[in-house]
Amino acid sequence: PPALEAVVPLLMGRSKLNGCGRYARGEMIWNPCVKNSEMDLSAIRVIYCALQSFHESHDPRAMAEKLTPMMRQYRRIKSEIAEDVILMFRLGDFYEMFFEDAARAAPILNVALTKRAGYPMCGIPYHAVDSYLGKLIRAGRKIAICDQMEDPALAKGIVRREVTRIITPGTITEEAALSDDRNNYIAAIASSGKEFGLAALELSTGELFVENHPTRDSLRDAIHRIAPGEGIAPTSEGESEPDREAAAIYKDAGVACVTPVDYWFFEEAFARSTLLSHFGVTSLDGFGCEDNSTAIRAAGAIMQHVRENLRRDLSHVTSMRLAQTSGYMTLDDATCEHLDLMPQRGRDPSTTLYGVLNATRTPMGARLMHNWIARPLLDLDAINSRHEAVETLTKARGALSPLRSLLGDIRDLERTIARISLSRGSPRDVNAISTALKTIPAIRDRLEPVASGALLGSILRELRPLPHLVDAIDRTLVESPPATMNEGGMIRPGVSHELDELRDAAANGRAWIAKYQAEEIARTGIKTLKVKFNKVFGYFIEISTGQLGNVPADYARKQTIANGERFTTPELKEREEKILGAADRAIIMENDIFDSLRAEVVRETAGIQAVASAAAQLDVLCSLADRALALGYERPKMDEGDAIHIIGGRHPIIEQLPDSERFVPNDADLNCTTRQIMVITGPNMAGKSTYIRQVALLVVMAQMGSFIPAKEASFGIVDRVFTRVGASDDLARGRSTFMVEMQETANILNNATPRSLIVLDEIGRGTSTFDGISIAWAVAEHLHNTPSVKAKTLFATHYHELTDLALTLGGVVNCSVLVREQHDGIVFLRRIVDGPADKSYGIAVAKLAGMPDPVLRRAREILANLEADELSDSGTPSLVEPRAKPRPVRHGDDLQMKLFEM
Ligand code: ADP
Ligand code: MG
Numbered sequence: 084p085p086a087l088e089a090v091v092p093l094l095m096g097r098s099k100l101n102g103c104g105r106y107a108r109g110e111m112i113w114n115p116c117v118k119n120s121e122m123d124l125s126a127i128r129v130i131y132c133a134l135q136s137f138h139e140s141h142d143p144r145a146m147a148e149k150l151t152p153m154m155r156q157y158r159r160i161k162s163e164i165a166e167d168v169i170l171m172f173r174l175g176d177f178y179e180m181f182f183e184d185a186a187r188a189a190p191i192l193n194v195a196l197t198k199r200a201g202y203p204m205c206g207i208p209y210h211a212v213d214s215y216l217g218k219l220i221r222a223g224r225k226i227a228i229c230d231q232m233e234d235p236a237l238a239k240g241i242v243r244r245e246v247t248r249i250i251t252p253g254t255i256t257e258e259a260a261l262s263d264d265r266n267n268y269i270a271a272i273a274s275s276g277k278e279f280g281l282a283a284l285e286l287s288t289g290e291l292f293v294e295n296h297p298t299r300d301s302l303r304d305a306i307h308r309i310a311p312g313e314g315i316a317p318t319s320e321g322e323s324e325p326d327r328e329a330a331a332i333y334k335d336a337g338v339a340c341v342t343p344v345d346y347w348f349f350e351e352a353f354a355r356s357t358l359l360s361h362f363g364v365t366s367l368d369g370f371g372c373e374d375n376s377t378a379i380r381a382a383g384a385i386m387q388h389v390r391e392n393l394r395r396d397l398s399h400v401t402s403m404r405l406a407q408t409s410g411y412m413t414l415d416d417a418t419c420e421h422l423d424l425m426p427q428r429g430r431d432p433s434t435t436l437y438g439v440l441n442a443t444r445t446p447m448g449a450r451l452m453h454n455w456i457a458r459p460l461l462d463l464d465a466i467n468s469r470h471e472a473v474e475t476l477t478k479a480r481g482a483l484s485p486l487r488s489l490l491g492d493i494r495d496l497e498r499t500i501a502r503i504s505l506s507r508g509s510p511r512d513v514n515a516i517s518t519a520l521k522t523i524p525a526i527r528d529r530l531e532p533v534a535s536g537a538l539l540g541s542i543l544r545e546l547r548p549l550p551h552l553v554d555a556i557d558r559t560l561v562e563s564p565p566a567t568m569n570e571g572g573m574i575r576p577g578v579s580h581e582l583d584e585l586r587d588a589a590a591n592g593r594a595w596i597a598k599y600q601a602e603e604i605a606r607t608g609i610k611t612l613k614v615k616f617n618k619v620f621g622y623f624i625e626i627s628t629g630q631l632g633n634v635p636a637d638y639a640r641k642q643t644i645a646n647g648e649r650f651t652t653p654e655l656k657e658r659e660e661k662i663l664g665a666a667d668r669a670i671i672m673e674n675d676i677f678d679s680l681r682a683e684v685v686r687e688t689a690g691i692q693a694v695a696s697a698a699a700q701l702d703v704l705c706s707l708a709d710r711a712l713a714l715g716y717e718r719p720k721m722d723e724g725d726a727i728h729i730i731g732g733r734h735p736i737i738e739q740l741p742d743s744e745r746f747v748p749n750d751a752d753l754n755c756t757t758r759q760i761m762v763i764t765g766p767n768m769a770g771k772s773t774y775i776r777q778v779a780l781l782v783v784m785a786q787m788g789s790f791i792p793a794k795e796a797s798f799g800i801v802d803r804v805f806t807r808v809g810a811s812d813d814l815a816r817g818r819s820t821f822m823v824e825m826q827e828t829a830n831i832l833n834n835a836t837p838r839s840l841i842v843l844d845e846i847g848r849g850t851s852t853f854d855g856i857s858i859a860w861a862v863a864e865h866l867h868n869t870p871s872v873k874a875k876t877l878f879a880t881h882y883h884e885l886t887d888l889a890l891t892l893g894g895v896v897n898c899s900v901l902v903r904e905q906h907d908g909i910v911f912l913r914r915i916v917d918g919p920a921d922k923s924y925g926i927a928v929a930k931l932a933g934m935p936d937p938v939l940r941r942a943r944e945i946l947a948n949l950e951a952d953e954l955s956d957s958g959t960p961s962l963v964e965p966r967a968k969p970r971p972v973r974h975g976d977d978l979q980m981k982l983f984e985m
Pocket of ligand 2: 844
């Protein structure tokens with residue numbers, strides 16, 4: 084690094100020393116002239132700190148306000164971080180917040196807002212900081228932790244303090260604040276104008292991956308799927324607002340927290356050098372990203388931002404994965420929601436596919452289960468090997484349940500090793516690594532005899548028990564070590580001779596004190612004499628007021644208290660130094676030993692991560708096997724064809740709902756030629772929506788590797804599932820407009836392929852009946868007649884008119900849900916049969932709903948009139964004659980709409 088004297092004048096000449104705004108967030112450092120020079124960052128930081136303390140002691144504003152030196156330090160540190168970040172300032176055993184921050188945080192933390200020298204403040208004990216952080220993060224706040232960088236007892240003047248880390252919704256790693264079964268990512272996006280790059284970092288596990296997306300929509304869907312806690316977006320040059328387009332994409336994808344980051348973090352050259360130096364490589368080929376400029380820009384920006392702006396350690400991020408978006412079935416966010424794949428905030432998780440399938444025993448298994456559901460596979464072999472593994476496990480009944488309970492003992496190995504490599508791992512964390520690794524041999528014993536097939540074989544290979552590490556941990560740490568360092572008691576006796584001696588000295592010291600107290604009582608005759616200890620005065624002799632006359636001459640007075648006085652003696656003083664010295668040195672030694680043990684664990688990070696990942700996969704497979712056995716699922720057959728064939732299929736979620744009627748199984752038969760479009764009619768409440776979702780759900784389950792609730796099934800690979808639900812069924816999502824419905828339908832028509840599966844539920848309902856029918860009809864024709872689309876389609880509709888599609892299009896078949904008409908109404912049979920429903924039964928449903936009789940009678944009359952001229956004179960549906968004469972508007976349409984929506 085260049086000499087300080089050489090650079091300071093340079094910086095002084097160039098930057099505005101009196102404006103602390105110029106210092107804020109390190110802007111001065113990045114003055115272009117400095118950026119291009121040869122200096123490295125750490126040298127610049129040293130200079131920066133020097134300038135800051137200079138500034139601190141000369142700040143005219145602070146001097147005018149007569150702030151104490153400590154509050155001036157507070158002001159300076161506060162000015163360096165972004166406005167919206169709450170500063171937690173370490174003062175003794177507390178983290179204190181002042182001014183605005185105190186007023187904002189106190190109600191969230193539920194602590195008292197007090198005043199100190201006239202300004203508001205509040206505080207929390209430092210050891211409980213984790214649980215408080217969670218509260219602030221959940222309230223959408225960001226927090227800077229400012230620690231004391233030197234021992235207050237040794238500091239000359241004000242204790243040096245620095246912001247050691249900044250915690251944001253996307254980067255919180257405190258266990259108490261994370262949910263076990265969800266990943267918490269921070270994401271970045273970059274655009275080249277032609278395509279998008281997405282990078283996501285999970286700080287609590289060290290996972291970093293990148294993806295490429297050809298369109299804004301697919302980017303949005305991907306962000307929605309990984310649901311990051313926070314997204315970063317570049318600012319334009321000289322601005323502080325995030326890029327508008329990026330912010331809009333995050334907003335669309337439901338990301339609440341968007342953080343602006345300097346634009347040049349996203350510049351390719353800078354981002355590339357960030358990644359090259361972090362991973363210590365000369366090219367990004369090893370990650371498959373050398374020429375992937377958008378991915379590099381996004382990943383580089385995240386890493387730089389988290390390390391430099393948030394000051395977080397990234398040493399546990401050991402690789403970068405290029406996620407193949409092409410290897411997975413595309414599920415847009417509307418489809419994920421319509422099919423209830425994943426729990427949504429505030430909804431009952433058990434009524435989702437995840438809720439039904441997840442019986443994992445570890446948090447990392449639960450997180451992986453999310454991923455598998457959100458990303459069904461496209462590769463036939465890969466799908467088959469998951470099915471094969473699940474089948475093996477269901478057949479190895481004797482092994483399944485012991486395997487699952489052993490897996491439970493591994494706990495969150497993935498996040499534990501991440502915490503340890505962040506140097507924040509506690510003695511308990513290190514112990515947990517040993518506990519987890521010790522279960523591996525037992526797991527291998529159970530798995531080895533049954534493991535067949537590629538997937539279980541590779542899992543078995545990855546499950547390495549690392550016995551040398553287990554041994555090192557067990558030899559060093561006591562059986563149940565304390566949760567924190569610094570208090571001693573974590574290292575076993577016998578590990579270090581020197582440590583044992585120090586401990587003896589400290590313990591003997593305490594025995595000596597007891598003996599000394601007895602001797603002094605005997606010598607002075609004061610029965611109440613006590614030798615006590617406190618942190619401020621060390622050891623002292625306490626004598627109550629009544630006995631002061633008997634104090635011997637060699638006692639030196641130390642302090643007066645309410646009911647007596649405290650004394651010391653030269654002997655006691657000497658002993659105190661020995662005892663305290665030994666105890667202190669013992670703790671320092673314990674910490675040193677622990678640090679080197681932790682370093683040993685860190686060296687094995689990659690190996691432990693591999694074990695964690697294999698265990699997570701095994702956990703998911705065991706969960707799928709367990710569910711398959713418990714819920715009567717069967718293995719689907721996968722093939723190269725284009726057909727979907729299901730016998731006795733059931734809806735996995737609805738069949739599990741408590742107190743619902745017995746679920747009636749149904750078949751399905753679709754292909755790209757003779758049965759391409761299935762038009763399903765039947766009265767409202769008959770079971771149309773349930774049936775079409777059920778088919779899509781079974782496809783998703785099969786391709787994610789699960790068994791399915793069906794007697795028998797075979798599937799050709801589906802590349803994408805689209806769902807579109809008519810506007811009035813979609814109110815829950817708060818986007819009921821017809822426009823949105825049409826946009827999404829357009830998206831389907833533009834993107835579907837002959838390998839796709841389309842589920843259309845009552846489309847066209849958001850407009851008038853005639854409009855709706857016309858659009859629905861034209862959509863069906865397009866899907867049927869356009870060779871590049873020709874996707875298998877399930878089309879549920881209450882527009883009875885659409886059954887006429889089959890008259891003109893060869894690949895369309897009519898199906899309906901059976902109902903039995905009874906004297907005073909209808910009974911739902913829930914069976915899907917070929918052939919159209921003979922009427923729409925809207926009026927029958929209206930009757931069930933309690934509509935008054937006169938209204939029902941009148942409705943029947945109007946319906947009869949409407950149905951009178953359904954076919955033209957030539958016998959084709961008059962509806963679709965190309966140049967239909969304009970018909971007079973019929974007031975009955977509106978009435979019909981309303982009846983159906985009861
Ligand atoms: P539609 O879309 O025809 O109006 P839904 O699919 O919404 O009807 O189903 C109406 C009700 O019938 C739902 O409460 C659902 O749980 C129940 N249901 C649907 N299909 C079945 C089935 N096969 N077996 C049992 N109950 C079913
Ligand atoms: Mg419906």
